[in-house]
Amino acid sequence: MTLNGHNKHTKLARPSLGNFGRNEWAILGAPCTVIKLLADDVLRALAPDYKGAYADTTHADDMILPPGRLNAGAMLEYTDQIQYSQLSYATPLSPVQLKQHFYQADIVLVNGNHQQAKAQVLVLDENRKASLQKRVSQLTNVELILVSDNTNEVFDFIQDALPHWRDIPMLKVDDAQGIVTFFKSKLIQNLPKLNALVLAGGKSERMGFDKTAIKWHDKEQRYYVADMLRRHCRDVYISCRAGQVAEIDGAYPTLVDTFTDLGPYGAILSAFRSEPDSAWLVVATDLPLLDDITIQHLIALRNPSAMTTAYAGGADGLPEPLIAIWEPKSYPQLLAFLGQGYSCPRKVLINSDTSLVPPANPDALSNVNTPDELDRIKRQLHQKIATDE
Structure with missing residues (x-):
């Protein structure tokens, strides 16, 4: 800190990562062979639904x-x-490099005899009692206790180190199903919260006027989309440029672009900069036929293990980046692409682990960027209203 209380560096929201990833457990208190076999069993059982690392x-x-x-x-x-x-690599990896390599993993298991993690699985084994006692300082967040056949009680030094040890789940070390169920429940419990981001920061240059303010459904489209998303997400923000904040209704929280002049790419990055541990349902405002069913369908088929869940749109089946769920693990991927000179969200999806979803209603993905497209969609909406009547 410099004089006058001025911070030298911008304070950023940091993702909740451990030494390797968001969900990591060090297994300690057992021989390395037992730890490796246990990790094998857990990762193999979780593999159909989760990306595991060791x-x-x-x-x-x-x-x-x-x-x-x-x-x-x-x-x-x-x-x-x-x-x-x-x-x-010829040299040791730094903590930052390690996180970069593990960021796609949903679960990281660690041999706690050699490495540490932000949570621990403690194995009580009479033959490893003395060795475990040397590692008591590593027991900072024990979430599971496994008991070996040769052990009948919780060691005294463990009871001293973990005053609330009775509240910690306890299983036999050979209870494979129980152990897998524990990790599954933890991953479900730690599912990133889903926020929504309404993209309203564009300059609408092809349209010639602010298309986010078009009243397709008796209110400005940016508010119509935000109200729709409020039915599905707890926190909904309207993404905008700094100069737009004053013109947006104060009843709608805004999220200002901090990655400027990058269009939707910058808006998504700005959202993650604000809340890096949240997933973001990103929706453009140039989708006048968007409906609740389309949003519900995407959320129902969300794949948190993928980097992104997106609709396959158009005849080419390419991912639609501006009605998609971007998981927290996509944040470093977006930054990596930007560092190599790319700022196209679709390019990121095409070259990343994207879970593609067939649209429930392909027409709902029709976007409007020009006056000709506006007239076409207006006619389509009027025909729908007339048919409904």
């Missing part, structure tokens, strides 16, 4: 020379192993 350290007696060209002085080696890809 972190460990090689034992000192297993140390070998650096692989491949690293031994010749290279700093990095990438190998396409056909069935999997392998990256080998």
